[in-house]
Amino acid sequence: MSTPTTEALKMPADQTAAVPRPWLLLLGLVLVALNLRPALSSMAPLLGQVSHDLGLSGSTAGLLTTLPVLCLGLFAPLAPLLSRRFGAERVVLGILLVLAAGIALRSQLGVVGLFAGSILSGASIGIIGVLLPGIVKRDFAKQAGTMTGVYTMALCLGAALAAGASVPLAEAFGHRWAMGLGFWVVPALLAAVFWLPQTRARHGAHHARYRVRGLFRDRLAWQVTLFMGLQSSLAYIVFGWLPSMLMGRGLDAAEAGLVLSFSILVQLGSSLIAPWLATRGRDQRIAIVTVMGLTLAGLFGCLYAPLGGLWFWAVVLGLGQGAMFAVALTLIVLRASDAHVAANLSSMAQGIGYTLASMGPLAVGLVHDWSGGWNAVGWIFAVIGTLAIIAGMGAGRSLHVNVTSEKI
Template identity: 50%
Template sequence: MPAFPTASTSSRPRSGPVAQNLGLLALSIVLIAFNLRPVFSSLSVVLPDIVAATGMSAAAASALTTLPVICLGAFAMVAPWLGRRLGIERTLLACMVLITAGTLLRGSAQLPLLFAASALAGVGIAVANVLLSALVKRDFDSRTALMMGLYTMAVCAGAASGAGFTVPLQQALGLGWQGALAMWTVPAAVALALWAPRAWPARRDAGDSAFRVRGLWGDGLAWQVTLFMGLQSALAYSVMGWLAPVLRERGLAAATAGFVVSLSVLVQVPTCLVLPTLAQRQRNQVALAVGLAVLTVATLWACMFAPLGGIWGWAVLLGIAQGGTFSLALTMIVMRSPDARVAAQLSGMAQGVGYLVAATGPMLVGLLRAWTGSFRASALLFGAIGVALALAGAGAGRARVVRAAAMPR
């Protein structure tokens, strides 16, 4: 097999940072990561206002919330190709332009434009999701745990901010739902302004286009990593979309149910910072992956069936479990990759296929609710997903790397 340079064994690519700029690069990565989830979480909290103002049907509302998730799966797999063609830095710059423009255009009251803007932002998020992992592998190979912790923490912080601050800021500023959605343009524009001076002068690594990663899609370990990513996301989006309605059906007030979900998401922030370091210190990640899968399903069942007096404690444990599975899924993409080129391809595969799998979770919860008249049947679905997640984690957590390699075209 032909040798090729990696971040840990040779000089960095021409577009990589020099040592004194690593701090600024890390800050840029964190700010970009922060902007990868407010598009989802800010929409859900003002969706009733949108439906009331526009007369949108239930089917259209469901499509609007699902559209960005579908984009995550549909466009993630083209990210490695774009990274090779344009360079990682310039591709991420284009992603931030799409996210900023899409977020701004969501402030329109025109429904076709709202759908188009959500898709535009979703495309940018899909590609950035993939390439940030490759960037960490390339430029922070000796600091992977720290950077993946900061990266996943920023993603969770963005999701929590969108869920927790959209309505309070909307009320404090006297905004309509259009302004509430559009105000998330501000952090996106900040990240864009910080990233542009670094990205625009950067050139793509000429060697990248001369190599093609082979053997990934036939590798069992790659599929286990992919399924772990997809199945944990299916549970995460089910919680994000349906836990509040479940709790309201059990008798909690609407505001209280929303606060429970917000607390669970907020707890994920510190968990995401700690988990990658913990994972890297283990001989393998099998016990961690299986344990987190069991904890996720157990606490989700507790939220559905245990006495409501303990709901706040169960929400905290659920946040720990889901923050752990999310950060572990992203960390294993990097840990199971031998180099940055394979990391980009594995990230595209895991997130492309994974998010398409994830989109089925909340959809099936809604269908089961419609068919049975309650959310109880969803407990069986969550249990089945949890078993599959534990099995995938048992495979993906092994201390191996995928049998794929970047070879000359």
């Protein structure tokens, strides 16, 4: 059965009106993408202070880092439904405003506002994240690969800026963590201003619909989905918990945030290079093992190695995770026989994968609560990494998912 996400991703470029001022659309896309990670990565450096001030246990803090990631998967199916009703451009604008409201809310009203705002933020990111690739495919069909790279780099840059700047911002406003979190309303509203002209552009609405059968019964599709979810789980553990782990080893909050920010910045380069390298061989299995090995080495180095080499391990972690995310996205395209199958596989990998990924940050919080420290968290890294390699060895084979795509 065709999923709603399919309809949001497959509108062909030749059935749309010419895009007025494409440079303005490009700028708008970059600014919107920059706002799809700060709500996630700004919390991590301030989590210790937030937990202390609000009396959150490790398990509750783990839930706080889990909820936004869970919402990425749970709310993604709303995107195409809203898009068909109001148009993709208008939905992006409206959801940007909801995102800004969520960011503002989590810095107000104590624990209730913190969790409600986190849910709103995660839901908003999940919806926009489904719509932007469809807009890229529709309006930049001939430059889709390049634009996807630009989109990925903007995601990483936004995450890095929030991870590195949140603590200094909180300190600048009188050591108030609420200001460090709430500041990210500003770039969200700025993106909304630059996106506003796109809501007046006219795009053709008529397009053929396709049904893809058998995806959820296909073993390869599940391997792609599991690899996406498991590697994302490690990524969101880093977003949510790495600064707390480093502070547990003796770093202050500002330095711990800078380490995370620096590691994410390293991802900018590897996320661009990895897809090209991964497609040079017969399949992607060697690439998957390599990038997961780098990721695990970086995680274990940050957790256990002497602090004198911390920045080196942050580089290794960034190289691994940037490449791993890019390879996971590439697998969706390579394992699909046509664009319609790719859209359905993307929907499956994103919805189920991100829901699975949300369990990683929660597990870290529970284990930290149980053990009273961070050393036992290494077992979580090892288990997730091993399972990701197993799934990746299947997903990396040079095959297509065995499904049928038919016009309805």
